[in-house]
Amino acid sequence: MAVYTDITDDELAEFLARYDIGQVLSFKGIAEGVENSNFLLHTDAGFFILTLYEKRVREGDLPFFLGLMEHLADHGINCPQPVKSRDGQALGRLAGRPAAVVTFLDGMWPRRPEVRHCAALGEALARMHVAGAEFHMTRENALSVAGWTPLFRAAEMRADEVLPGLPVAIAEELSHLERHWPTDLPQGVIHADLFPDNVFFLGDKLSGLIDFYFACNDALVYDLAICLNAWCFEIDASFNITKGMALISAYHRTRALSPAEIAALPTLARGAALRFLLTRLVDWLNVPEGAMVKPKDPIEYVKKLRFHQKVASAREYGLLA
Amino acid sequence: MAVYTDITDDELAEFLARYDIGQVLSFKGIAEGVENSNFLLHTDAGFFILTLYEKRVREGDLPFFLGLMEHLADHGINCPQPVKSRDGQALGRLAGRPAAVVTFLDGMWPRRPEVRHCAALGEALARMHVAGAEFHMTRENALSVAGWTPLFRAAEMRADEVLPGLPVAIAEELSHLERHWPTDLPQGVIHADLFPDNVFFLGDKLSGLIDFYFACNDALVYDLAICLNAWCFEIDASFNITKGMALISAYHRTRALSPAEIAALPTLARGAALRFLLTRLVDWLNVPEGAMVKPKDPIEYVKKLRFHQKVASAREYGLLA
Numbered sequence: 001m002a003v004y005t006d007i008t009d010d011e012l013a014e015f016l017a018r019y020d021i022g023q024v025l026s027f028k029g030i031a032e033g034v035e036n037s038n039f040l041l042h043t044d045a046g047f048f049i050l051t052l053y054e055k056r057v058r059e060g061d062l063p064f065f066l067g068l069m070e071h072l073a074d075h076g077i078n079c080p081q082p083v084k085s086r087d088g089q090a091l092g093r094l095a096g097r098p099a100a101v102v103t104f105l106d107g108m109w110p111r112r113p114e115v116r117h118c119a120a121l122g123e124a125l126a127r128m129h130v131a132g133a134e135f136h137m138t139r140e141n142a143l144s145v146a147g148w149t150p151l152f153r154a155a156e157m158r159a160d161e162v163l164p165g166l167p168v169a170i171a172e173e174l175s176h177l178e179r180h181w182p183t184d185l186p187q188g189v190i191h192a193d194l195f196p197d198n199v200f201f202l203g204d205k206l207s208g209l210i211d212f213y214f215a216c217n218d219a220l221v222y223d224l225a226i227c228l229n230a231w232c233f234e235i236d237a238s239f240n241i242t243k244g245m246a247l248i249s250a251y252h253r254t255r256a257l258s259p260a261e262i263a264a265l266p267t268l269a270r271g272a273a274l275r276f277l278l279t280r281l282v283d284w285l286n287v288p289e290g291a292m293v294k295p296k297d298p299i300e301y302v303k304k305l306r307f308h309q310k311v312a313s314a315r316e317y318g319l320l321a
Numbered sequence: 322m323a324v325y326t327d328i329t330d331d332e333l334a335e336f337l338a339r340y341d342i343g344q345v346l347s348f349k350g351i352a353e354g355v356e357n358s359n360f361l362l363h364t365d366a367g368f369f370i371l372t373l374y375e376k377r378v379r380e381g382d383l384p385f386f387l388g389l390m391e392h393l394a395d396h397g398i399n400c401p402q403p404v405k406s407r408d409g410q411a412l413g414r415l416a417g418r419p420a421a422v423v424t425f426l427d428g429m430w431p432r433r434p435e436v437r438h439c440a441a442l443g444e445a446l447a448r449m450h451v452a453g454a455e456f457h458m459t460r461e462n463a464l465s466v467a468g469w470t471p472l473f474r475a476a477e478m479r480a481d482e483v484l485p486g487l488p489v490a491i492a493e494e495l496s497h498l499e500r501h502w503p504t505d506l507p508q509g510v511i512h513a514d515l516f517p518d519n520v521f522f523l524g525d526k527l528s529g530l531i532d533f534y535f536a537c538n539d540a541l542v543y544d545l546a547i548c549l550n551a552w553c554f555e556i557d558a559s560f561n562i563t564k565g566m567a568l569i570s571a572y573h574r575t576r577a578l579s580p581a582e583i584a585a586l587p588t589l590a591r592g593a594a595l596r597f598l599l600t601r602l603v604d605w606l607n608v609p610e611g612a613m614v615k616p617k618d619p620i621e622y623v624k625k626l627r628f629h630q631k632v633a634s635a636r637e638y639g640l641l642a
Contacts, residue, residue, distance in 0.1 A: 006432070009429050025428070029352030030349050030352060030361075040361060106346040110330060111328075202346060
C-alpha cells in the first residue's frame, strides 16, 4: 500500500489553489506503489493522481522525473503528464513534502502477463527509448554496477538467513559482472523499473507507462534486460522463451538492436537480476516493526540469476538471429 | 489501508460481464476503510466502488446493508447505491468473496471537523433516521450492551497493559450500564459508525454518508450519542460544547427528540464510548504479526468515557432545553 502521509482538507485546498483544475470533489489514498504516497484526486476538471514524494526519493531528482514525463508525453508516449500550477511549476510542496499532480491514466496492469502483453511491451519500450533521445536532462543510474557493492555490504552479514551460501554466490557474481560489464553500448534514458504493475493495458492494447521514479541514463538495452527478468519468467521461475521472443522481436522491429547490444544481453540480464536481488534482499532484511508494506521475495531473483548464468547467447532468450 | 485481496484482470472481467456497466478502464485499490477491500473502478459507464467483503463481515448481513443503501438512496439520502447485475442481484462473488459494486460518491471527509460540519451532520443523521423508518428488513445491534461483556472478556486479562486499572474501570462501567440501559426509546435503523471518515462534504455542504456495514436496529438517539463521541471532542479529549450544540440542535430541528430520549443521552453517550473503547481495546491487543492496519488508540475512548461519567444532563452536551 502507499499512503504514508495524511493530508488535511485545508492543506489540500491551499495546495490546489495554486492550480487551474477547479474545486476538489474527491480525494482518496491509493493502495499501489511502495515508494511514495499516491492519491486519486477528482476535481471539476477531471481525475488526477496527486503524489507526495516520501524520503526514498531524492528531491533533487524530481525535476528530472517530471521533466521526462512531460517530454515523453510531448513525444507521443502515453504516460502521466505533470499538471503545472498557474505559475508554471510542476513541483510543489504539500504536508511538508515535495508533491506533484499528474494526469490520470486509464488502464489496468496485467496480473498474469501473457505473450501478447510482452509483445506490446517490447514495442512500447523501444518507442520510449526513441522518444527519450532528445531529452536534455540526465540522471546517473545509482543502481547500476557501481551501486551494487554498497547494497551487498548492507546485506552481506545476514544474507545467509535468506539462503545459505547466498553471500558467496553474490560476491562471485559481483566480481564477474564488474569484470565483464559492457560500457560502450548505445546510451539513453531508460525506465529502469518497467515491471508489469507499471504498464497499463486496455484489453490487449498497451495504454500507458507509469512510475518513472527510477528513470536514468544507461545502456538502452539494459532496460530490455530488466523487462526479460520482470515479464518472461513463470511463477515457478522457469523462463518462457515464447515471451522472450515476443518481447525482443517487438523491440527490435521498432528500434534495431546492434550486434554489440545483442551480444551483451546475457550479461545485462545477469546484472538486472542481481540488481533486483540486492534491493529486495536489503528490504527483506530491514522490514521495520509494524511495516505496512510486505517486502518482495529476494529468492525469486536468485533463481532468475541462476538461469541467466547458464545462458550463452541471446538466442536462448528467443532472439531470432 | 484496505486491500486484503488481490484480483486478477481475468477474474474482474468475468465478474463485471454480469453487469451493464461497460468495459473496465481502470481499477485501483483504495487505502481507506479497515473491514473490507475497496477498489475504485472506472468503466465506460463512469466511476464505481467495488467492495470485497472480508471475513469480519457476516455474509448473511449483506442483503440488509445493501438493501438499506438502496432504500435510503430511494428516499433522498445521498449514499452509495448498489449497482445490480443484469439478473437483478446486488451481491455477487469475486475472488472467493462476496462482492458488490456501488456508485462512486464525490466528497471529502473532514480531517478536522468544525462546528459547521457538526450542524450538517445533525441534520443528515435525523434525515437518515426518518428515511429509514419504512425499511422492511431488520438487523440486531451485535455491539450493544449485551455484546460488550464478551468483548470485555476477550480483553480483560491484558487490559492492564494498556492502562493500569482499566479492567476494573470497565467492569464497573459495564455493571452500571447493564442496570441503567434504556430499553423503551424510539427504535429504527441506525448507522452506528458515523465517524468523520464516513461523512463526505463538498465545501461546507454535506454530500453523502458512506459505510453502512455496522447499520442495525436500535434506539435512534443512540446514533446521536455515537456522533457526540466521534465528532464533538477535541484532540486533547476535551468536549467542545459548541459542536455538541450544533449537532444536537440540527438533529432536533429535523427529528424532534422526545423527553425520554433527551434524558437518556448521557447514559447512551457512556455506552457509545464504552463500545468503541472495547472494540479498540480488543483490536489493540490482537494486532497480528505483520499487520497492515494500525489499530486505533483505545485510550481516547477511556478519556471520553470519563467525561460522560460526570455528565448529569443533556444540557452539558449543548442541548438548549
